[in-house]
Amino acid sequence: MASLDSRGLPLSTSSDLAVERYRTGVDLLLSAWPGAAEALDEATTADPEFGLAHAARARLHAIRSEPAEARARIAAASEAVAHNGSARERSHVEVLSLAIHGQPARALDRALAHLDDWPRDALVLSLPLGAFGLFAFSGMADHDQARVDLCEHHARHYGDDDWWFVTYRGWSHAENGALEHGRALAQRGFELRRENANAAPALSHALHEAGAGEEAERLIKGWLPTYDRSGPLHGHIAWHAALVALDRGDTGRALALYGEHVQPSVSKGMPINIVSDATSFLWHLQAYGHEVPAGLWQAAAAYAAPAFPKAGIAFADAHVAILEASAGDRAAVGRRVAALAALAFAEADYAGCVHRLRPVAREVVRIGGSGAQREMVEEMLLLALMRSGEAAEAHALLDRRLHRRPSLRDTRWLSQLAA
Incomplete structure (x- = not known):
């Protein structure tokens, strides 16, 4: 050999x-x-x-x-x-x-x-690639474009048949707004190697950004049973499906997916995924007007505390701050950069939340992660604007979101704003 x-x-x-x-x-x-x-x-x-x-x-x-x-x-x-x-x-x-x-x-x-x-x-x-790669966590505002540029610079060395490269090239394009092209590449990567847990979320991300949530849910439902629960992205991929179920109003299905695959006590994923997925799901559950079952905020916060004991990774800090604030831990939340806005929102001080989030809203991309993971911060500002009576600004933010990506979630926010 x-x-x-x-x-x-x-x-x-x-x-x-x-x-x-x-x-x-x-x-x-x-x-x-x-x-x-x-x-x-x-x-x-x-x-x-x-x-x-x-x-x-x-x-x-x-x-x-x-x-x-x-x-x-x-x-x-x-x-x-x-x-x-x-x-x-x-x-x-x-x-x-x-x-x-x-x-x-x-x-x-x-x-x-x-x-x-x-x-x-x-x-x-x-x-350098991926939601948690060196570009994403560099603090760059244009890391989405940087990933695309890097992939295109080296594409001739990989061609169309390298399952790994095609997958990441597709995900990078989809994250950067080229949804049709990115989705086609991610689909090809998935077909080249179905035993690839990066292809399933890459395609799910592309579908999510295109507003095709139910298609993403069908994809995950058919594929996830083939992926062992010990796989590092098992819980994260289930998180995608849980959010789609929540979007279409099936709260029971969403909570079942969270309980079986996503919550910290069952997920075998990377700590940064476990914390961000749990935070995002619970926050959206509450934002949609549902009661978060007793103990879920506290359990997620208890997992996050030793996993990220001090501030340092902006993406993790933002999610841990929301967990600590929502769990009512005022002492802990003060250690995080995003703490004051998260605490204000959790305590229904929506004007205070707007005051703290508004100046940095356009810079949230700098914390890294994917668009699907970061949108929780933008939605926190949107809800805070609605609930503090800033209807004109809320409409403007929602118009920008709808222009970028129509989805069930945005329709939900639109109906709330109209009410």
Whole structure:
């Protein structure tokens, strides 16, 4: 077996088993599919000096919010490639090491430079992409466009048949407003590899943005049973379906999906997904005029507290602030940047909420995440405007939303505003 990865790049190992397990492990990692850890561990067992296998395992630890394990693995990778690694492998490990050691700006710069030399290094290309990637969490206002530009710059190196690249290219276009093109690409990525948990939400996001919520719900209903509950995006994909059910008024179905797949006590996802999904669902449930069942706010806040004990990640801070405010924890909420607006809304001080959110509403994109995840903040401002008597401004905000993406949710807000 030639020592090449899945995209034809040389690997510094003479072990056929290590190569095969590495290829499998990286593909499982890039598809957010169970089994990646086991495959990569088998690769390093077959060749303990195989640096890139250690690096991929470090990346998986980082995704799972296991920083100590990630640092230990990337240290092993760095040592291995220093003694037995190509220039590409040393650069690959350096990029991952910067990201793992909390230097995202340097990691982004090095990743972009690395990709100019080795554009088919998919694991490095994955770092700037996605809702929680280096672009999204850079603080850039135009990170949606930056992802599209990066994908288009390297598209000729991947073509139309690389399931991973086509999926992320489609998601990037859909997030940036090119819904028809993005949806078509995401659909192709999904068809190329259905055992790809990044394709299902990519297509669901595109459908959501196009106002095709019921189609997204059918997609998820048919696909989710094929994805093991241990998969890191299982709960997040169910969250999409729960919001669609809530939109069409099926509160029982929405709560059942939340209880079975999304709430912190059952989800096996990444902490940032668990916190943001729980917050978004419970907030929308309440905003739509339904009572949140006793204990759900408090349970979500109890999970979030040790997962994000201090402020630092703006996307997480915004969601944790809403959880803490809604759970009535005034002491905790003061630690978060978004605390005062969230607390004002939770305490029905809608004018105060407007006062705090209005100046920053157009900058919310800077916190990262996807459009579907960020819209809760915009909707908080919309509801606060309605309830504080600022009808003209509420109409203007709603008109902008409807122009951008008509949906059942916007129709709901329109009927509330008319009332």
